[in-house]
Amino acid sequence: MAHFTHHSEENYLKALYKLSYSTVKKVNNTALSQLIGHNPATVLEMVRKLVGKNLVTTLPNKSLKLTPSGEKKALLIIRKHRLWEVFLTEKLNYSWNEVHVLAEQLEHIESNDLVDRLEKYLGFPAVDPHGDTIPDKKGKLKVQESIPLENAVAGKNYRILNLADTNDVFLQYLEKLNIRPGKKIKLVSRNQYDNSVMIMLLKKIIPLSEKVTKNILVEPA
Amino acid sequence: MAHFTHHSEENYLKALYKLSYSTVKKVNNTALSQLIGHNPATVLEMVRKLVGKNLVTTLPNKSLKLTPSGEKKALLIIRKHRLWEVFLTEKLNYSWNEVHVLAEQLEHIESNDLVDRLEKYLGFPAVDPHGDTIPDKKGKLKVQESIPLENAVAGKNYRILNLADTNDVFLQYLEKLNIRPGKKIKLVSRNQYDNSVMIMLLKKIIPLSEKVTKNILVEPA
DNA sequence: AAAAATAATTTGGGAAACCAAATAAAAATA
DNA sequence: TATTTTTATTTGGTTTCCCAAATTATTTTT
Ligand SMILES: [Mn+2]
Ligand SMILES: [Mn+2]
Ligand SMILES: [Mn+2]
Ligand SMILES: [Mn+2]
Numbered sequence: 001m002a003h004f005t006h007h008s009e010e011n012y013l014k015a016l017y018k019l020s021y022s023t024v025k026k027v028n029n030t031a032l033s034q035l036i037g038h039n040p041a042t043v044l045e046m047v048r049k050l051v052g053k054n055l056v057t058t059l060p061n062k063s064l065k066l067t068p069s070g071e072k073k074a075l076l077i078i079r080k081h082r083l084w085e086v087f088l089t090e091k092l093n094y095s096w097n098e099v100h101v102l103a104e105q106l107e108h109i110e111s112n113d114l115v116d117r118l119e120k121y122l123g124f125p126a127v128d129p130h131g132d133t134i135p136d137k138k139g140k141l142k143v144q145e146s147i148p149l150e151n152a153v154a155g156k157n158y159r160i161l162n163l164a165d166t167n168d169v170f171l172q173y174l175e176k177l178n179i180r181p182g183k184k185i186k187l188v189s190r191n192q193y194d195n196s197v198m199i200m201l202l203k204k205i206i207p208l209s210e211k212v213t214k215n216i217l218v219e220p221a
Numbered sequence: 222m223a224h225f226t227h228h229s230e231e232n233y234l235k236a237l238y239k240l241s242y243s244t245v246k247k248v249n250n251t252a253l254s255q256l257i258g259h260n261p262a263t264v265l266e267m268v269r270k271l272v273g274k275n276l277v278t279t280l281p282n283k284s285l286k287l288t289p290s291g292e293k294k295a296l297l298i299i300r301k302h303r304l305w306e307v308f309l310t311e312k313l314n315y316s317w318n319e320v321h322v323l324a325e326q327l328e329h330i331e332s333n334d335l336v337d338r339l340e341k342y343l344g345f346p347a348v349d350p351h352g353d354t355i356p357d358k359k360g361k362l363k364v365q366e367s368i369p370l371e372n373a374v375a376g377k378n379y380r381i382l383n384l385a386d387t388n389d390v391f392l393q394y395l396e397k398l399n400i401r402p403g404k405k406i407k408l409v410s411r412n413q414y415d416n417s418v419m420i421m422l423l424k425k426i427i428p429l430s431e432k433v434t435k436n437i438l439v440e441p442a
Numbered sequence: 443a444a445a446a447a448t449a450a451t452t453t454g455g456g457a458a459a460c461c462a463a464a465t466a467a468a469a470a471t472a
Numbered sequence: 473t474a475t476t477t478t479t480a481t482t483t484g485g486t487t488t489c490c491c492a493a494a495t496t497a498t499t500t501t502t
Pocket of ligand 1 (some may be wrong): 015081085099100
């Protein structure tokens with residue numbers, strides 16, 4: 001019987017997808033092993049399996065890369081993940097910083113039909129609760145043209161698109177400040193010394209450190 | 222790592238629960254092995270494990286039985302299964318004969334909080350789409366006082382409560398005839414020769430064989 | 443280039459579910 | 473009761489996903 005084996009495989013595909021769009025120049029065994037939290041030997045074994053299944057290839061520079069079919073698979077899992085996250089927040093009243101762990105389980109439910117119906121039921125949302133766009137049923141993803149708040153210009157208005165860090169402490173911090181995807185803010189000023197900024201959100205002035213502005217992605221608005 | 226091992230274990234607990242309320246006098250290895258579709262050696266191994274975890278005991282007559290904590294676990298899985306079935310029919314417009322396979326996956330999502338919220342969101346339904354009552358969050362199940370349509374009295378009115386067989390062909394057959402839990406019917410007549418009956422549903426007369434009436438459970442109405 | 447540090451790979455295991463086939467025990471039947 | 477049939481158990485595998493430790497590249501630094 002095929003069993004639940006796909007579970008692990010799917011997590012590797014997702015991780016590889018994530019790495020391919022991260023700042024890491026070379027997606028090697030170590031990077032993957034650290035992201036996924038498994039022993040390098042384990043990772044090597046799985047990568048070989050995925051290469052054998054034509055879901056992953058090794059580039060000339062030795063970096064790992066998803067094949068088109070591997071990337072499609074990854075995007076369909078991400079689609080499920082994000083749609084379930086919308087369901088959990090919109091329908092079950094979870095807060096946006098609680099849904100990720102649950103979606104980690106739900107994303108592995110095997111049924112494309114189910115997730116398509118879910119999408120329809122949710123009214124074809126464009127983004128998940130963290131502002132990340134949801135791939136369509138063919139695995140196509142609209143690219144977001146966002147810039148880090150770090151690079152925003154003082155005096156201009158922006159809309160928060162999404163977050164570069166999904167760490168729970170970070171999300172809770174933002175939640176307290178009422179900062180989340182979709183919100184409109186104005187960059188009031190920037191402190192040249194430590195690169196911290198002041199933003200205005202709903203008539204309130206909020207100070208944010210450089211570390212925070214690096215991880216908030218915005219678009220001009 | 223604990224892994225997804227609970228998946229299999231949970232299926233065994235559910236199967237044992239099912240057998241304990243079936244007509245089988247003695248719940249032995251063979252019965253369990255047939256219901257769950259695994260090799261007797263595999264089943265024995267798992268049963269020993271469950272006995273070790275105090276979820277199953279062996280009665281003096283050698284029959285397998287769930288312990289109180291085993292039964293509670295089983296009922297909480299059944300709770301999840303049935304609530305997800307309600308969700309799939311009520312919200313995602315699945316028909317009642319399609320939901321079982323999907324619920325087989327969803328029942329293993331680990332989070333009691335999630336299922337409690339789901340229950341609230343669905344408006345605390347009393348029964349699943351097949352008419353089976355839904356255990357509460359403590360694992361308590363209201364007993365249904367139903368009789369097989371086979372034993373119903375000609376001339377009287379009944380309401381369909383649930384079904385003793387969940388075979389897909391059977392469910393599709395009933396679906397075509399518009400027979401499902403909640404519907405009101407009248408037992409018009411019984412043929413003494415082959416024990417078939419005529420029922421009336423929405424002014425229409427429908428003939429049903431003995432095999433079918435054995436598997437439809439009703440209450441007087 | 444040689445030494446040191448880092449990364450990839452090999453080797454030898456382990457746990458959890460699974461199976462088939464052989465044997466032992468129990469139950470049913472003659 | 474002796475024989476046959478059925479059921480339980482043992483034994484010796486398999487697959488998948490995981491680990492630690494040793495070895496072998498490959499880079500980086502000196
Ligand atoms: Mn997430
Ligand atoms: Mn996952
Ligand atoms: Mn079901
Ligand atoms: Mn199941």
